[in-house]
Amino acid sequence: MFMTFTILVIKVDPIQRSVSWRWENMVMVGVGSFFLSFLWRYAMARKLAGNKNMAEGKILKTTIIQRLMEDPKLFRPALIFLAVFVVAFPFIFSHYQINIMTTALIYVVLGLGLNIVVGLAGLLDLGYVAFYAVGAYSYALLNYHFGLNFWFALPIGAGLGCLFGILLGFPVLRLRGDYLAIVTLGFGEIIRLVMENWNEFSFGPSGIANIPRPDFFGHEFSLQNATIFTYFIMIGLALLTIFFVNRLQNSRIGRAWIALREDEIACQSMGIDKTKTKLTAFALGATWAGMVGVMFAAKTTFINPPSFTFMESAIILSIVVLGGAGSITGVILGALILSLAPEYLREVREFRMLAFGACMVLMMVFRPQGLITNVRRVYKFEKSPDSKKEQNL
Amino acid sequence: MEHFQYFIELFLGGLTRGSIYALIALGYTMVYGIIQLINFAHGEIYMIGAFTSLIVAVVLTSLGFNQLSIIILASLIAVIYSSAYGYTIEKIAYKPLRNAPRLSALISAIGMSIFLQNYVQLAQTSDFVPFPSLIPDFDFVEPFAHIISTQEIIIILTTAVVMILLTILIKFTKIGKAMRATAQDREMALLTGVDVDLVISVTFIIGSATAAIGGFLIASHIGMINFYIGFIAGIKAFTAAVLGGIGSIPGAVLGGLVLGWTESFATGYISSDYEDVFAFALLVLILIFRPAGILGRTTAQKV
Numbered sequence: 179m180f181m182t183f184t185i186l187v188i189k190v191d192p193i194q195r196s197v198s199w200r201w202e203n204m205v206m207v208g209v210g211s212f213f214l215s216f217l218w219r220y221a222m223a224r225k226l227a228g229n230k231n232m233a234e235g236k237i238l239k240t241t242i243i244q245r246l247m248e249d250p251k252l253f254r255p256a257l258i259f260l261a262v263f264v265v266a267f268p269f270i271f272s273h274y275q276i277n278i279m280t281t282a283l284i285y286v287v288l289g290l291g292l293n294i295v296v297g298l299a300g301l302l303d304l305g306y307v308a309f310y311a312v313g314a315y316s317y318a319l320l321n322y323h324f325g326l327n328f329w330f331a332l333p334i335g336a337g338l339g340c341l342f343g344i345l346l347g348f349p350v351l352r353l354r355g356d357y358l359a360i361v362t363l364g365f366g367e368i369i370r371l372v373m374e375n376w377n378e379f380s381f382g383p384s385g386i387a388n389i390p391r392p393d394f395f396g397h398e399f400s401l402q403n404a405t406i407f408t409y410f411i412m413i414g415l416a417l418l419t420i421f422f423v424n425r426l427q428n429s430r431i432g433r434a435w436i437a438l439r440e441d442e443i444a445c446q447s448m449g450i451d452k453t454k455t456k457l458t459a460f461a462l463g464a465t466w467a468g469m470v471g472v473m474f475a476a477k478t479t480f481i482n483p484p485s486f487t488f489m490e491s492a493i494i495l496s497i498v499v500l501g502g503a504g505s506i507t508g509v510i511l512g513a514l515i516l517s518l519a520p521e522y523l524r525e526v527r528e529f530r531m532l533a534f535g536a537c538m539v540l541m542m543v544f545r546p547q548g549l550i551t552n553v554r555r556v557y558k559f560e561k562s563p564d565s566k567k568e569q570n571l
Numbered sequence: 572m573e574h575f576q577y578f579i580e581l582f583l584g585g586l587t588r589g590s591i592y593a594l595i596a597l598g599y600t601m602v603y604g605i606i607q608l609i610n611f612a613h614g615e616i617y618m619i620g621a622f623t624s625l626i627v628a629v630v631l632t633s634l635g636f637n638q639l640s641i642i643i644l645a646s647l648i649a650v651i652y653s654s655a656y657g658y659t660i661e662k663i664a665y666k667p668l669r670n671a672p673r674l675s676a677l678i679s680a681i682g683m684s685i686f687l688q689n690y691v692q693l694a695q696t697s698d699f700v701p702f703p704s705l706i707p708d709f710d711f712v713e714p715f716a717h718i719i720s721t722q723e724i725i726i727i728l729t730t731a732v733v734m735i736l737l738t739i740l741i742k743f744t745k746i747g748k749a750m751r752a753t754a755q756d757r758e759m760a761l762l763t764g765v766d767v768d769l770v771i772s773v774t775f776i777i778g779s780a781t782a783a784i785g786g787f788l789i790a791s792h793i794g795m796i797n798f799y800i801g802f803i804a805g806i807k808a809f810t811a812a813v814l815g816g817i818g819s820i821p822g823a824v825l826g827g828l829v830l831g832w833t834e835s836f837a838t839g840y841i842s843s844d845y846e847d848v849f850a851f852a853l854l855v856l857i858l859i860f861r862p863a864g865i866l867g868r869t870t871a872q873k874v
Contacts (some may be wrong), residue, residue, distance in 0.1 A: 296674075300674060302674055302677060302678070304681070349855075349859045350855070350858065350859060353858055353859075357813070357858050359609070359677060360609065360806070360809060360810075360813075360854065360858070361854065361855050361858050363806065364806065364810075364851035364852075364854045364855055365851070365855065367806075367847060367848075367851055368848050368851045368852065368855075371847055371848050371851075372848065375848075488802070489685075492681065492685055495678070495681070496682070499678055531685055531688075531689040532685075532686060532689040532690060532693060534682070534685055534686075535682045535683065535684070535685030535686025535687070535688075535689060536682070536686050537682065538678055538679065538681060538682025538683075538685070538686075539663065539664045539679045539682040539683050539686065541682075542664075542668060542671075542675045542676070542678050542679035542682065543663075543664070543667045543668060543679065
């Protein structure tokens with residue numbers, strides 16, 4: 179209460195030298211902190227109890243979604259329902275809703291891309307949005323100068339993202355985790371500042387307008403249909419990403435990433451090339467960001483540097499953190515929650531970033547594995563007598 | 572002669588700027604030295620310090636205090652508030668994660684930073700707020716006024732004093748000894764009877780206090796603040812801390828000065844559009860070629 183006093187209660191206006199006292203806020207903070215402190219204590223106690231349970235080897239309760247995923251009888255109908263819903267979506271809901279959904283899907287793919295870097299390989303990348311910007315600008319500029327269409331720009335954007343990823347990754351991946359975070363953060367800001375200031379190249383702060391929407395073999399759609407078409411491309415891209423990341427996760431390199439995240443030194447002694455493995459993760463993440471960047475430019479038809487601030491990186495990061503680092507369903511769910519909630523809860527929109535920040539802290543403190551825990555593949559030893567113990571470990 | 576004067580101006584501008592970075596970097600470096608965590612919320616504490624001193628200053632002015640008492644009270648209250656924030660942040664966001672992977676603590680720190688930024692934005696304003704110029708001009712500076720202002724002199728002096736005080740604190744007092752012990756080996760320190768929690772809290776409080784002083788000084792120097800100043804300042808101060816070798820106090824000051832000069836000369840002689848780019852580029856280069864910093868020693872990784 180004491181702490182929040184000055185900033186919440188007293189609002190000054192130095193120009194007019196007036197001071198307004200806002201006592202009503204004080205009461206709110208008082209009541210709020212009273213309840214929150216109880217909640218905090220309760221949650222801490224639960225966390226400690228949870229740790230004890232884990233130590234004793236009790237099986238943790240699985241969530242509904244996990245059970246849904248594991249049981250094929252439930253899983254298949256759910257999947258079919260989801261597919262029908264996804265296909266029918268643009269024909270049921272309005273134009274505006276489709277646009278929101280496309281944005282949400284962009285975040286899904288971005289989240290999955292960052293998930294490769296942060297979730298699987300454990301490299302904290304705070305400048306992810308830089309690669310996103312690279313993709314968006316490469317489409318916008320190539321289209322402006324050479325009239326390149328969307329389908330050619332998509333792989334070029336992805337390639338350029340990859341190139342930048344390697345260029346940045348090569349020197350900095352030798353650094354330890356927290357330095358890497360800062361360097362990528364710095365890099366993200368450099369890209370944005372360059373875009374803002376290099377007028378001859380990127381048209382500066384005014385951005386690039388009139389970027390064409392995606393066409394279908396030269397056939398251009400009306401605005402209404404183009405939105406639907408963009409939505410379907412995005413669905414396709416999201417499915418491709420899910421498939422790709424899913425396959426990647428259990429591949430040799432995916433397992434190498436996870437191992438590297440857990441223990442670098444043990445990994446090196448097992449013969450995994452540290453730099454190369456990390457670089458692949460970094461480059462793949464960047465490729466995805468580049469691709470989505472092209473998509474973003476095509477969807478909004480207008481880009482400018484303020485779309486690519488650090489806040490955007492932070493949002494994508496909180497998607498990964500909220501959903502559960504390393505888990506695909508978790509990240510999808512996180513992306514949908516974080517991008518759809520602000521749209522439908524417009525009255526409290528200004529509190530969005532506040533909630534993001536609080537969310538990140540609370541998730542890390544109370545549920546570091548995210549909403550949906552990533553289920554590791556477990557190899558079972560059927561014949562051994564103490565197989566149950568092994569599984570629980 | 573004109574060239575020379577331009578050079579001197581840039582040099583002193585860089586010195587002032589660097590001193591501010593150094594003040595913030597001191598907090599970074601101390602916290603990093605003890606718990607190996609980049610405290611992302613540190614820049615935000617600096618911003619809160621600036622805001623608190625602004626509020627106190629305006630309230631006191633309207634109550635009719637004289638200038639000297641306003642300066643003292645505003646900076647004092649800013650220091651107290653920032654320390655309280657630093658203490659609470661540590662308790663809420665970092666303490667439960669002390670044994671968790673470093674990535675978790677880092678993400679938690681970023682979350683805290685975003686939270687505080689938006690908290691101030693919502694509770695105060697998102698616009699730039701003019702800051703009253705509190706520090707009076709001294710008479711004896713008059714002849715040099717075109718080169719260096721009183722505020723700049725005060726900033727440079729304060730940084731020097733704070734650095735010396737901190738060095739004394741760490742080298743010669745009991746709590747300083749405890750800090751060094753905790754930085755070396757937390758468990759061992761615990762075994763020999765050092766109250767590690769207390770030491771970490773004190774570190775956060777001291778770091779926040781220096782950040783608040785920095786916030787107060789820079790706000791009265793530049794004359795404008797908004798909720799976003801903490802972010803860029805935080806990154807630059809971190810650059811300074813890394814530049815000098817993170818964990819070392821003279822290193823932080825040296826790094827701050829080097830960064831200040833780099834920015835000042837680069838904007839003066841090359842281009843002012845890319846001011847922040849130079850700082851970031853310097854950071855990237857330093858981390859690539861000399862991750863241990865100018866005064867830092869390379870330590871072998873423990874297995």
